[in-house]
Amino acid sequence: MRKLLLCLIICTLTSIAYGQRQSNFTGTFNNTPLSEVFSQLEAHFGIRFFYQSGWLEGQTLSLKYENAPLDLVLEEMFKRTEFAFLQPEPYAVVLLKNPxxxxxxxxxxxxxxxxxxxxxxxxxxxxxxxxxxxxxxxxxxxxxxxxxxxxxxxxxxxxxxxxxxxxxxxxxxxxxxxxxxxxxxxxxxxxxxxxxxxxxxxxxxxxxFEKPVELGEVVVEGERLQQNVESTSVGKQKLTIETIENMPAFLGEVDVVKSITLLPGVSTVGEGSGGFNVRGGSTDQNLILLDDAIIFNPSHLFGFFSVFNKDAVRDVTFYRGGVPAEYGGRVSSVLDIRQREGDKQAIHAQGGIGLVTSRLAVEGPIIKDKTSFLVAGRATYSDWLLRAVKDVDIRNSSAGFYDGTVKLSHDFNSRTKLNLTSYISGDRFSYASDTTYRWRTFNNTLSFRRLINENLFTELALTDGNYSYQVNSPDESLGFDLEYRIDYQKANWRMVYSLAGHDITGGLEGLLYQFEPGSITPSGSESAVNPFSLDSQKALEASAYIQDDFEISEKWAAMVGLRYSRFNAMGPGEITLYENNENRTLNTIAGTQLFSDWETIASFGGIEPRVSLRYKLGASSSLKASYQRMRQYIHLVSNTLAISPLDIYLPSSKYFRPQVGDQYSVGYFNNLKDNTYEVSLEVYYKDIQDVVDFKDGANLILNPYLETDLLQGQGWSYGSELLLKKNKGRLTGWASYTYSRTWRQFDGQNPESRINDGNKYPANQDRPHDLKVVGNYQISRKWTLGANVIYSSGRAYTAPEARYEIEGFVINDYSDRNGYRTPPYHRLDISFTYEPNLRLSKKYEDSWTFAVYNVYGRKNPYSVFFQDFEGSPPQAYKFSVLGVPFPSVTYNFKF
Missing domain, CATH: 2.60.40.1120 (Carboxypeptidase-like, regulatory domain)
Structure with a gap:
């Protein structure tokens, strides 16, 4: 205040000293220091500016005046500065600044x-x-x-x-x-x-960028609350890890794949089943990627656990519709799992100890801020559970699995990165000290990423992978070793370019397959088994794609993509020729045709368009529609319902055309009460050409003439999916209901090329009604309750309806293919999670998870089988994998 009074006194004195000048001002200032501007104006108008020293440091002015009076000069000038001004006398100007x-x-x-x-x-x-x-x-x-x-x-x-x-x-x-x-x-x-x-x-x-201190929290990356409304994606799903970790899990193991099966449109055939079915598709129609490497069998112990260690997972993206153009090779869905990098600042560890499995992940810097490592492993010690079972055969059985990940990451600079990932998993199962099954996955991926500029990103990933299984029987007289193997090398180049509101993704992909479809050798010198092996098969798959994601207007947005793929079945090989390709039987063999190394045996290809549209109805609701075409060049040959160790992958060739799937979907999405609730309704129709199924009585193992026992026909499915999700509050979760039908039809020109007399029939995975409720309730700061309720229609199966005896031979007369259904499937799971340490600053974190799987002991039928008894019709029996409540406890830790 004293300074202001002093300025006013000086103003009064200077009003006497300066003569009034009425002339207007003309001049131009261009980045002129404000002190110089004041000097020119003081000289011209005869005024004086008052301010504290230091206020004008670094202050400039750019302004042009043309015959402007003093009041206009001051008004325009001070609009462009951070000061206000006071004019107590006509020719005194005091600068003011809010303290x-x-x-x-x-x-x-x-x-x-x-x-x-x-x-x-x-x-x-x-x-x-x-x-x-x-x-x-x-x-x-x-x-x-x-x-x-x-x-x-x-x-x-x-x-x-x-x-x-x-x-x-x-x-x-x-x-x-x-x-x-x-x-x-x-x-x-x-x-x-x-x-x-x-x-x-x-x-x-x-x-x-990633946080410098990463405690290894598994992140199935969450989307923002409006993303389901605003994005062009249809059928895309992401979940937060907090939601997944609070879901009741079998034997306390948090499982990414099991979490996916709780989403609408996704199902399994029951406990102990590997893989999953998406919108009526079979298990082999799902593309599963782990850091760009293909996973052919995603299950441990016949499906009780998945092969993904949650401590190594960074994020998960699941598409059951609206699949982007960068993905191909399967016709139903994509599950893209990315493993995280190690911390480049400090060493950390996390893991868990359960009743039958334990896991540990260690990460840290090799060169601080530059190079890091992540080593994660998991193993089981489940045999003690089998020893507790009363059944002698099960008590004498043995089971186990392991998986491990090593990931090295190096930052050359802030724009360039190199990652090397090695992954291995293995299973063994021996039933009653008899036949032993082993299967293994081994993948290596090297990726190079480069951010060229703010708008252009590129990545090159090279993968070498292998999937194999072995079956061993120690019988002295008929002992054998059966082996099967797939090797592949993959190269994938991808770029993302952003320009004027367009996000353009493009790339090239190449795959070289080597199939070893089976060999058998005697086990032991006394075995009477003759050695035999099928010829190896080689194939080359190549593709190119481009996609643009952009907004058309404030309400309309689109994702438009195009993929072109080509598949060549290559020699060397020997192809059996038949008198009539439509009637391939052992009796119609006409000869063979030889192909030399790298000679093309058969070639297939075509375009795969992808289109998604979004129309915003308002700030929190939208309509979406999508169409996609996908081609699948390898087929799963199996007479089981789920992925098993004895599955055979068969490449498209002279007698097996690729599957081509077209899917149409429309959806309505709405968020309510400030995004507390999400409501969506999706309707889809899927048509698949050249699906594969086996003839009645087919022989699939070590069969050199598989084309005589397999047929290709038409498949289609349709359905609607209703989802209600709650995102906020102490109670969160979702409820979904799916109605769907899945059909198959094989209607060839002759009886040998027909199934079910050429009439349509439900596919094995057809389950019309599917209801799932998933809830998490925060009881207190330390306790969380999770619960799953699942109900679905029974699975279709084929049953004998009558039996005949002709000249001493008993012949069963079966129903139409999949003409019967098992009883409905339903189950309740619950879990309690206890976190004792809630301090924000803590070096050690731990929690306990107590869970019960199948709380009320429902004996859900996995399959139905029949036994013949003399003098009576075949008797039906159901087989339940887990017909009792199954408790578990797991201790998790991080430090």
């Missing part, structure tokens, strides 16, 4: 300097106009992959405003001209802050 604002500005400057926050200047400070509105926009990306991040938060300090990135990672904020601290953040990535001085419209693109 609180100055204090806050200085505190902000100190914080920015001490925290080493990056400063960004947009526009020229000389263009400052008080109260002028400006627009800041840009794109937020994941720094390692250059993927745009939907749902990232943009917070603007002291402005009362902010923003959230849309489904293409873009944001826009409206500000007053000036300086602000901006904070960009999203789930599981390190937040970034920028000190932005903005004086005109501009852009700021931001890259977010």
């Amino acid at each position: 609180e604002e100055e204090k806050e500005r200085q505190e902000m400057e100190d914080y920015v300097t001490s925290s080493n926050i990056e400063r960004v200047l947009i526009g020229n400070p000389a263009d400052y106009v008080a109260g002028k509105e400006v627009t800041l926009s840009g794109v937020v990306r994941e720094g390692k992959t250059a993927d745009r991040i939907p749902g990232a938060s943009v917070e603007v300090s002291d402005s009362g405003t902010g923003s959230v990135t849309d489904n293409r990672g873009r944001y826009t904020v409206r500000l007053k001209s000036g300086a602000y601290l901006l904070r960009f953040s999203t789930l599981n990535l390190e937040a970034e802050e920028y000190y932005v001085q903005i004086y005109q419209d501009g852009t700021l693109d931001v890259n977010l």
